[in-house]
Amino acid sequence: xxxxxxxxxxxxxxLTERQPDCQPLTTPPKPKETPPADxxxxxxxxxxxxxxxxxxIRSREQxxxxxDCSSEVLxxxxxxxxxxxxxxxxxxxxxxxxxxxxxxxxxxxxxxxDYPSPSQKxxxxxxxxxxxxxxxxxxxxxxxxxxxxxxxxSRLARNRYVWHxxxxxxxxxxxxxxxxxxxxxxxxxxxxxxxxxxHEFDPDSERNEEMSSPFGSSxxxxxxxxxxxxxxxxxxxxxxxxxxxxxxxxxxxxxxxLVSTPQIVSLEVAAKILIGEDQLEDLDKSxxxxxxxxxxxxxxxxxxxxxxxxxxxTEERGRKPAFKWTGPxxxxxxxxxxxEATSTACxxxxxxxxxxxxQFSKALFPSKGKQNFTRHSSLxxxxxxxxxxRRKIQSAPTSPVKISASTYQSLPVFPNTIAQFPAITxxxxxxxxxxxxxxxxxxxxxxxxAVPKPEPSQQPALSQPFGVCPASHSSVSPVFLPHPxxxxxxxxxxHPSQAHxxxxxxxxxxxxxxxxxxxxxxxxxNSKLLNKITTEEGDTQxxxxxxxxxxxxxxxxxxxxxxxxxxxxxxSQALPExxxxxxxxxxxxxxxxxxxxxxxxxxxxxxxxxxxxxxECSTKEKARVCSVQHTAYSSPITGVIxxxxxxxxxxxxxxFHITPLNIMLSPNSIAAAPVLSNSCxxxxxxxxxxxPSSSALNFMLQHIGLIPAGVQVPxxxxxxxxxxxxxxxxxxxxSGSTNVQEGKVSYNVLELHHGGLSGKCGAPSAPEEPQxxxxxxxxxxxxxxxxxxxxxxxASSDGTHRTSQGALYIPQRKLEVxxx
DNA sequence: ATCTCCCGCCATATG
DNA sequence: CATATGGCGGGAGAT
Numbered sequence: 001x002x003x004x005x006x007x008x009x010x011x012x013x014x015l016t017e018r019q020p021d022c023q024p025l026t027t028p029p030k031p032k033e034t035p036p037a038d039x040x041x042x043x044x045x046x047x048x049x050x051x052x053x054x055x056x057i058r059s060r061e062q063x064x065x066x067x068d069c070s071s072e073v074l075x076x077x078x079x080x081x082x083x084x085x086x087x088x089x090x091x092x093x094x095x096x097x098x099x100x101x102x103x104x105x106x107x108x109x110x111x112x113x114d115y116p117s118p119s120q121k122x123x124x125x126x127x128x129x130x131x132x133x134x135x136x137x138x139x140x141x142x143x144x145x146x147x148x149x150x151x152x153x154s155r156l157a158r159n160r161y162v163w164h165x166x167x168x169x170x171x172x173x174x175x176x177x178x179x180x181x182x183x184x185x186x187x188x189x190x191x192x193x194x195x196x197x198x199h200e201f202d203p204d205s206e207r208n209e210e211m212s213s214p215f216g217s218s219x220x221x222x223x224x225x226x227x228x229x230x231x232x233x234x235x236x237x238x239x240x241x242x243x244x245x246x247x248x249x250x251x252x253x254x255x256x257x258l259v260s261t262p263q264i265v266s267l268e269v270a271a272k273i274l275i276g277e278d279q280l281e282d283l284d285k286s287x288x289x290x291x292x293x294x295x296x297x298x299x300x301x302x303x304x305x306x307x308x309x310x311x312x313x314t315e316e317r318g319r320k321p322a323f324k325w326t327g328p329x330x331x332x333x334x335x336x337x338x339x340e341a342t343s344t345a346c347x348x349x350x351x352x353x354x355x356x357x358x359q360f361s362k363a364l365f366p367s368k369g370k371q372n373f374t375r376h377s378s379l380x381x382x383x384x385x386x387x388x389x390r391r392k393i394q395s396a397p398t399s400p401v402k403i404s405a406s407t408y409q410s411l412p413v414f415p416n417t418i419a420q421f422p423a424i425t426x427x428x429x430x431x432x433x434x435x436x437x438x439x440x441x442x443x444x445x446x447x448x449x450a451v452p453k454p455e456p457s458q459q460p461a462l463s464q465p466f467g468v469c470p471a472s473h474s475s476v477s478p479v480f481l482p483h484p485x486x487x488x489x490x491x492x493x494x495h496p497s498q499a500h501x502x503x504x505x506x507x508x509x510x511x512x513x514x515x516x517x518x519x520x521x522x523x524x525x526n527s528k529l530l531n532k533i534t535t536e537e538g539d540t541q542x543x544x545x546x547x548x549x550x551x552x553x554x555x556x557x558x559x560x561x562x563x564x565x566x567x568x569x570x571x572s573q574a575l576p577e578x579x580x581x582x583x584x585x586x587x588x589x590x591x592x593x594x595x596x597x598x599x600x601x602x603x604x605x606x607x608x609x610x611x612x613x614x615x616e617c618s619t620k621e622k623a624r625v626c627s628v629q630h631t632a633y634s635s636p637i638t639g640v641i642x643x644x645x646x647x648x649x650x651x652x653x654x655x656f657h658i659t660p661l662n663i664m665l666s667p668n669s670i671a672a673a674p675v676l677s678n679s680c681x682x683x684x685x686x687x688x689x690x691x692p693s694s695s696a697l698n699f700m701l702q703h704i705g706l707i708p709a710g711v712q713v714p715x716x717x718x719x720x721x722x723x724x725x726x727x728x729x730x731x732x733x734x735s736g737s738t739n740v741q742e743g744k745v746s747y748n749v750l751e752l753h754h755g756g757l758s759g760k761c762g763a764p765s766a767p768e769e770p771q772x773x774x775x776x777x778x779x780x781x782x783x784x785x786x787x788x789x790x791x792x793x794x795a796s797s798d799g800t801h802r803t804s805q806g807a808l809y810i811p812q813r814k815l816e817v818x819x820x
Numbered sequence: 821a822t823c824t825c826c827c828g829c830c831a832t833a834t835g
Numbered sequence: 836c837a838t839a840t841g842g843c844g845g846g847a848g849a850t
Contacts, residue, residue: 096848099826126839138828141841158834158839245842290843296825321823824849833840 101297105143105304107133116165124153124161142246146301149225149250173258173330175226180255188273189260226251249274249291250298257308263325266313267295299323 097103108129116122126144130137144161147153151168153161225248252274256265271291275284302308307327312319 096824096826101825136826136828137839138841139826141839145841286844292823293825293844294842296823300825822850824847826847827845829843829845831840831842834838835836 100300101139101142102300102304104133104135104139105301108140108143109304112163112165114166116163116167118167122163123156124163126159126161142297143301145246146250146298149247150254150305151227152305170328170330172226173254173328174332176251176255177258177330177332179226180252180259183252183255185256185259185273186261188276189256189265189269192269192272192276224248246294246298249294250302253295253298254302254307257323257325257327258330264311264313264322265325266320266322267292267299268320270295 111129111132112122112124124144126137126140129135130140133140144153148155148161151172152165153163155161253265253270256270256273257263271288274295275287275291299308299310302323303310305327307325308323309326311322311324313322314320
């Protein structure tokens with residue numbers, strides 16, 4: 001007896017047929033709903049489904065109730081009847097679980113096809129649903145709200161929703177991921193973890209430095225709902241002020257998964273981040289509790305959607321509830337459209353293309369969208385927030401703030417719009433701008449996860465936008481950052497999405513170390529903390545894959561490094577699939593520039609900012625950007641000080657995974673701009689390019705705060721490329737420890753966590769091992785020297801992984817992740 | 821005891 | 836004004 005899985009349920013036909021039956025009303029008198037599910041009832045199916053999910057429960061129930069009744073249905077019925085007769089009182093323990101939101105959600109979802117045919121839209125009438133499902137309206141709202149956040153449904157009018165199914169999911173997720181990156185959730189997560197960590201070990205932690213301001217700076221926007229071009233919020237409430245807290249929370253929650261590397265997010269962290277956004281400090285306990293409650297609600301429906309599943313992360317402080325993303329991988333934009341459609345295994349692939357365009361055009365021409373984009377309240381709000389931003393910015397010009405308030409204000413509400421641009425265009429623009437500046441920059445290497453299969457032939461990435469971890473962007477835009485102290489301005493190439501994020505020079509911002517969200521001690525964390533992550537049960541798939549991936553990536557570097565200056569394509573582009581598409585460049589920015597969205601959720605076209613690619617930006621614009629006044633709507637694009645690529649040097653610091661940063665000294669300044677390139681990238685620099693002077697490197701590091709002013713890091717080691725030990729690849733379990741013990745630096749291990757797809761390049765390995773407990777390791781930066789010593793770079797010259805003086809030592813930490 | 825999270829009061833939004 | 840929505844948090848079942 002196969003459990004009727006979702007597939008079945010999903011099938012439209014089945015559903016259709018089943019629907020009528022679903023109604024309990026039609027259920028014959030006696031079969032009162034009872035735990036010992038009757039296999040033939042839809043409800044029972046659901047139950048089975050659920051029980052299947054949690055074996056424990058099932059077994060328990062079976063033992064308890066149906067222990068001897070092996071003949072299922074009939075038997076159970078008998079039992080039921082007896083029971084009923086015995087105690088007429090319903091008492092049929094609708095045990096709390098049977099009323100769970102998760103189950104309810106399953107029922108709800110069962111009513112609609114995952115991929116409704118575009119031709120016939122299905123509507124949702126809340127009244128019907130509540131009635132049919134036997135639930136209080138309130139509960140339905142919970143479900144619908146979350147679905148809304150994913151754009152699986154959208155409200156038409158009171159009591160009325162449209163069912164979109166999962167058609168929008170890819171875009172939505174992509175958009176969310178992007179926003180998540182912009183919000184720098186990774187950093188926040190790290191900060192939180194770090195804090196916890198510090199709190200545990202060193203209550204007296206004298207964490208000085210800017211890190212002290214966790215996200216005080218990152219106080220996020222108020223609620224901003226990420227919309228999709230085609231799916232605006234219709235009339236009904238939702239739009240206006242009444243926040244859509246649950247909706248927004250849901251989106252943010254999802255974002256956390258999408259940006260963090262081991263795609264696992266603990267409730268605690270999520271709650272903190274979500275709280276942190278609105279009310280900075282305010283460690284209100286009750287508030288936290290409430291947040292957690294909400295998260296559970298959201299998690300339940302997300303679980304029903306199979307986007308996440310519950311797991312437990314065990315750290316030294318016991319196990320904490322967490323959830324693991326089990327939804328589709330989300331690829332960085334550009335390729336998005338294509339890849340996602342593919343990856344989603346959409347039953348109705350064709351149907352999607354058209355809506356897409358429509359949506360797109362809508363986004364471009366708001367006018368069509370009716371009055372959706374204008375509304376008093378929002379405008380007012382906008383103004384307010386802008387003012388607010390200004391105030392903040394001005395008041396704390398020198399503070400180590402990393403994110404300007406405006407950042408969030410300018411959050412594109414329709415990030416998707418950008419994403420939807422044909423990759424071609426994007427690349428084209430990109431290329432142009434690049435050419436113009438011939439910056440050796442960028443190469444948005446996408447985070448490992450974004451790289452399904454590291455292609456051996458990948459082009460060497462030269463650099464990467466700093467602070468962006470999972471760089472999923474391909475274009476970079478320079479931003480001028482006034483240096484508070486020296487007064488020297490830096491030009492940092494950032495991905496457009498990041499550009500508007502940074503308004504102030506911030507070491508912290510640049511520090512962003514690894515894409516790995518779980519890595520805690522970024523800075524000088526003494527790592528006393530070695531936590532371990534062990535994944536019990538089979539979802540460990542990731543470990544192996546990632547390893548493989550990383551291996552491939554690292555090993556290849558020298559092979560083909562084409563000389564720098566090649567336009568670095570994003571890694572993903574290097575991938576075969578991606579290559580198929582003629583990648584031309586386009587610039588997101590053009591779009592970004594022309595259209596800016598505000599938190600309020602309305603699309604407001606801006607005229608003053610011309611599209612035009614950054615290459616064309618004039619000096620004046622530059623200036624404008626520099627000014628703190630730079631507000632939400634101003635274009636993130638700035639001018640660049642032209643600098644021959646040759647002058648720029650690239651340093652490869654594998655161990656760090658620091659996203660590369662190109663720092664350019666302002667006109668008058670001399671020196672070469674040190675550039676850190678991500679280790680993931682095969683740095684062409686490995687051998688070809690001149691090595692940056694160590695002084696430059698040190699300068700850089702010091703600035704970033706990675707090393708104390710006095711410390712000098714030898715350049716050579718850093719430049720070396722470390723070859724990954726093959727062993728790690730094979731046994732992910734022990735790889736971590738091995739590395740640590742041997743004093744080896746294991747970035748490969750780090751990569752392990754990069755959530756990713758199961759890419760496997762040359763390495764055969766990594767078939768997923770479903771049910772086995774596995775250990776994943778997490779690394780932390782640690783400074784052997786002591787707390788104050790900045791982390792040093794660990795490098796291996798010759799693949800020896802030797803820790804050089806001042807080498808960065810990355811201890812491992814294991815966390816145990818167990819499912820239920 | 822802790823983890824989950826259901827229930828439903830009640831403030832708001834909408835029509 | 837009647838309803839529809841949807842914050843919110845008490846407190847109880849599940850572990």
